[in-house]
Amino acid sequence: MDLSYGPEYQAFRDEVRAFTAKYADRAPRGALGGDMRDWQLLLIEHGYAARTIPKAYGGFGAAPDVLKSRIIAEEFLAAGLPMGMSGQGISMLVPTLLEVGSEEQKRRYIAPTLRGEIIWCQGYSEPGAGSDLAALTTRAIEDGDDFVINGQKIWTSTAAQADMMFCLVRTEPDAPKHEGISYLIFPMTTPGIEVRPLVTMTGRAEFNEVFFTDVRVPKTDVVAGRGQGWMVANATLKHERGMLGDPNQAGTRLKAIVELMQTEDVDGRRLMDNPALRDRLLKLQARVHAMEFHGLRLLTAGLKGEDPGVARLIVKLMGCELNHQLAAFAIDALGELGMLYNNSPHIRNGGNWQWSYMFDLGLIIGGGTAQIQKNIISERGLGMPREPKPAKV
Amino acid sequence: MEFGLTSDQKMMQESLGRTLERVCPLERVRKAADGAAPDVLKAIAELGVTGILVPEEFGGLGLRLLDAALAAEMLGRHVAPVPFIASSVMAPLALLGAGSQAQKERYLPNLATGELIAGVALSEHAAGARAKAGVAAKNGKLSGKALFVLDFAGADIFVVADAFGGLHIVDAEAKGLERTALPTIDATRAIGELNFDAVDAEPLSENPQAALDRMVDAGRVMLAADTLGAGGRMIEKAVDYAKERKQFGRVIGSFQAVKHLCAEMIAELEPCRALIWYAAYAFDEFPDQARRMAAHAKAHTSEVGTFVARTATEVHGGMGFTDLLGLHYWFKRIGFDRQALGGPEKVRHDAAVAQGWVGN
Ligand SMILES: Cc1cc2nc3c(=O)[nH]c(=O)nc-3n(C[C@H](O)[C@H](O)[C@H](O)COP(=O)(O)OP(=O)(O)OC[C@H]3O[C@@H](n4cnc5c(N)ncnc54)[C@H](O)[C@@H]3O)c2cc1C
Numbered sequence: 001m002d003l004s005y006g007p008e009y010q011a012f013r014d015e016v017r018a019f020t021a022k023y024a025d026r027a028p029r030g031a032l033g034g035d036m037r038d039w040q041l042l043l044i045e046h047g048y049a050a051r052t053i054p055k056a057y058g059g060f061g062a063a064p065d066v067l068k069s070r071i072i073a074e075e076f077l078a079a080g081l082p083m084g085m086s087g088q089g090i091s092m093l094v095p096t097l098l099e100v101g102s103e104e105q106k107r108r109y110i111a112p113t114l115r116g117e118i119i120w121c122q123g124y125s126e127p128g129a130g131s132d133l134a135a136l137t138t139r140a141i142e143d144g145d146d147f148v149i150n151g152q153k154i155w156t157s158t159a160a161q162a163d164m165m166f167c168l169v170r171t172e173p174d175a176p177k178h179e180g181i182s183y184l185i186f187p188m189t190t191p192g193i194e195v196r197p198l199v200t201m202t203g204r205a206e207f208n209e210v211f212f213t214d215v216r217v218p219k220t221d222v223v224a225g226r227g228q229g230w231m232v233a234n235a236t237l238k239h240e241r242g243m244l245g246d247p248n249q250a251g252t253r254l255k256a257i258v259e260l261m262q263t264e265d266v267d268g269r270r271l272m273d274n275p276a277l278r279d280r281l282l283k284l285q286a287r288v289h290a291m292e293f294h295g296l297r298l299l300t301a302g303l304k305g306e307d308p309g310v311a312r313l314i315v316k317l318m319g320c321e322l323n324h325q326l327a328a329f330a331i332d333a334l335g336e337l338g339m340l341y342n343n344s345p346h347i348r349n350g351g352n353w354q355w356s357y358m359f360d361l362g363l364i365i366g367g368g369t370a371q372i373q374k375n376i377i378s379e380r381g382l383g384m385p386r387e388p389k390p391a392k393v
Numbered sequence: 394m395e396f397g398l399t400s401d402q403k404m405m406q407e408s409l410g411r412t413l414e415r416v417c418p419l420e421r422v423r424k425a426a427d428g429a430a431p432d433v434l435k436a437i438a439e440l441g442v443t444g445i446l447v448p449e450e451f452g453g454l455g456l457r458l459l460d461a462a463l464a465a466e467m468l469g470r471h472v473a474p475v476p477f478i479a480s481s482v483m484a485p486l487a488l489l490g491a492g493s494q495a496q497k498e499r500y501l502p503n504l505a506t507g508e509l510i511a512g513v514a515l516s517e518h519a520a521g522a523r524a525k526a527g528v529a530a531k532n533g534k535l536s537g538k539a540l541f542v543l544d545f546a547g548a549d550i551f552v553v554a555d556a557f558g559g560l561h562i563v564d565a566e567a568k569g570l571e572r573t574a575l576p577t578i579d580a581t582r583a584i585g586e587l588n589f590d591a592v593d594a595e596p597l598s599e600n601p602q603a604a605l606d607r608m609v610d611a612g613r614v615m616l617a618a619d620t621l622g623a624g625g626r627m628i629e630k631a632v633d634y635a636k637e638r639k640q641f642g643r644v645i646g647s648f649q650a651v652k653h654l655c656a657e658m659i660a661e662l663e664p665c666r667a668l669i670w671y672a673a674y675a676f677d678e679f680p681d682q683a684r685r686m687a688a689h690a691k692a693h694t695s696e697v698g699t700f701v702a703r704t705a706t707e708v709h710g711g712m713g714f715t716d717l718l719g720l721h722y723w724f725k726r727i728g729f730d731r732q733a734l735g736g737p738e739k740v741r742h743d744a745a746v747a748q749g750w751v752g753n
Contacts, residue, residue, distance in 0.1 A: 001395060001397065001674050002394055003396065003674060009394075066396075278742075278751065282692070282744055282745055283693070285744070286693035287693065290665060291664055293668055293670065294663065294666075294667040296667065297666075300395050301397065304397070311666075318661075371653070374652065374653040374656035374657065375652065377660060378653065381656070382656070383636075384636065384646045384652050385644060
């Protein structure tokens with residue numbers, strides 16, 4: 001255990017701090033402030049986003065250094081500035097291409113994705129294939145140099161805004177369930193794609209249905225080869241689960257709640273002076289710290305090439321749950337103010353707590369539900385018996 | 394930067410684990426009287442555990458609180474009926490923080506070897522005074538009452554905090570000192586009550602207030618680590634049992650309800666490990682965070698420990714409830730750890746104060 005910041009790191013911290021002070025007003029914050037893409041470019045240029053991605057693919061090209069990454073996260077958190085762009089392209093597609101993409105695919109897609117010029121969506125789930133993803137039936141049939149896709153995806157986040165999709169399709173209908181799947185990438189403007197937004201419980205349309213009718217995609221846009229889709233999807237899911245359980249977000253939220261409880265009052269008394277609320281806040285603070293340090297532990301293990309075993313498998317479950325609990329607590333602390341929504345007078349923080357409280361429930365379901373996570377933890381982490389074979393219904 | 398254990402630390406933990414496996418099986422735990430098993434104490438003393446925090450110049454290993462936490466985890470894992478938290482952690486910290494050179498020379502070497510056992514009486518500072526407890530110091534003599542004294546049985550000396558946060562060493566045989574054991578649910582640990590009637594005491598007078606805070610923080614981290622070890626063992630036992638026990642023609646570990654209970658336990662407990670490591674490390678490296686992190690480690694691990702203790706018992710069904718299986722030793726150990734040096738609400742309050750969120 002060594003969390004000391006040597007002189008090199010102190011210098012690095014000073015550098016990050018100078019950056020956050022100098023450029024704070026260029027950061028996108030709600031309706032005010034700068035544009036997210038400009039911010040992203042600025043961050044990549046300084047090495048605060050896409051930090052370890054090779055220069056050849058549009059990243060900053062630094063060697064992985066947990067401490068520096070942590071310093072960046074800490075300083076951005078302290079300054080209340082957003083980190084770089086995230087989303088399914090940057091968090092899931094880029095690491096997947098780096099791992100299993102062809103050189104041509106890496107060169108073509110990674111840099112513009114990092115710059116926010118290509119927004120991606122993830123076409124995995126189907127009406128009949130959610131938790132049981134490998135049951136997907138959207139078909140891609142070979143025709144000359146192309147695949148021709150027919151079928152439907154559902155719950156596709158940001159499909160209406162996306163430029164490209166990474167998509168799982170069945171290329172070998174006769175192969176066993178997990179072996180007949182391929183991973184394709186294609187533009188959303190390809191003829192035959194229809195996107196129908198789905199309004200969620202938040203009142204916004206965060207996800208969509210996507211229909212494919214004779215959509216032609218060149219065979220060269222298969223990632224890692226035909227029939228390898230399940231393997232690629234698992235690589236991607238690993239990154240998705242890491243992203244969804246991200247402890248930095250919990251830290252940011254906790255900080256906002258502490259501020260809220262120190263500034264908001266009821267009956268002329270600060271929320272912080274209410275012992276029941278304060279106790280709940282402290283319980284959550286301990287959880288936030290635990291997940292933060294747990295993340296450091298995993299990072300260290302990763303860099304040393306050690307397998308952290310079950311410790312890694314719990315992150316999605318615990319991280320998403322914690323974020324949801326934080327939003328739920330903020331609403332309780334706000335009390336009746338916590339009911340307000342949609343531009344209501346008196347609303348706090350633009351209604352973000354209310355939105356998060358709902359949306360985060362979606363994140364508990366998405367990317368592998370809490371129950372599926374528990375299956376994985378008990379089976380792969382604790383070596384308990386796997387699910388019995390599917391029942392015939 | 395590295396957030397993890399060194400190979401030395403892993404080795405120390407493993408070798409302590411192996412030793413306890415050998416000298417402290419459940420049958421031995423059952424036979425321990427007053428939370429003491431001298432043979433087990435001797436075995437861990439041979440590994441240096443009793444002197445883990447005592448500097449090398451005084452015959453100890455001179456290690457840090459993280460190392461002590463790793464040892465505490467192992468003691469919890471094996472529900473070892475030995476003094477440790479007070480005698481090997483809090484008392485040495487009292488001497489190192491507030492003792493004179495002569496006092497260090499006099500006590501530390503024997504504490505390090507485990508030949509001298511020190512109880513610690515400061516519950517009133519850590520958890521608040523119950524039953525009108527409180528110790529007054531006047532002209533070098535102590536009067537009053539101290540409750541919930543840790544590592545009580547077999548203690549040769551006591552480190553006692555008075556009502557003003559002064560620290561004193563009292564001989565267990567001193568005139569006017571009345572000792573009463575307080576049986577608890579946890580038969581593996583000994584606590585007691587001290588009644589003082591103008592008892593001779595030796596003050597630890599170099600900055601006792603700061604030392605007192607350090608003792609409380611360190612003790613809390615140890616209790617958290619103990620719960621981590623006990624809880625981890627309970628989960629293992631539950632998982633092993635679930636893989637063997639059959640009902641409805643299949644092992645119960647194939648029922649999703651049971652699998653999910655096990656998954657929830659490990660998902661809750663595993664992050665406690667990182668929290669405890671950090672709290673122990675902060676104790677030595679980031680003193681301004683020490684109080685808050687020790688409090689969080691203690692309170693959070695207690696909450697999780699309570700959940701694990703009941704859930705692992707449930708997974709064992711009726712067998713879990715029996716004395717025969719002995720699972721209750723771990724259940725009770727976790728119950729003890731939760732209340733000692735302040736229950737979760739009290740300890741969280743200390744974390745709020747430490748952050749300036751509220752006054753004392
Ligand atoms: C906000 C949000 C965003 C999403 N974004 C995307 C996206 O961008 N792209 C994409 O492809 N998909 C996306 N999804 C879909 C998501 O991956 C699925 O919703 C999820 O995998 C669950 O599938 P399902 O909805 O079909 O539920 P089902 O699989 O039908 O599950 C229903 C219930 O049954 C339980 N269940 C199912 N199987 C088991 C089992 N074996 N053991 C125990 N319990 C079980 C589940 O836990 C759940 O409680 C998103 C979902 C949400 C909510």
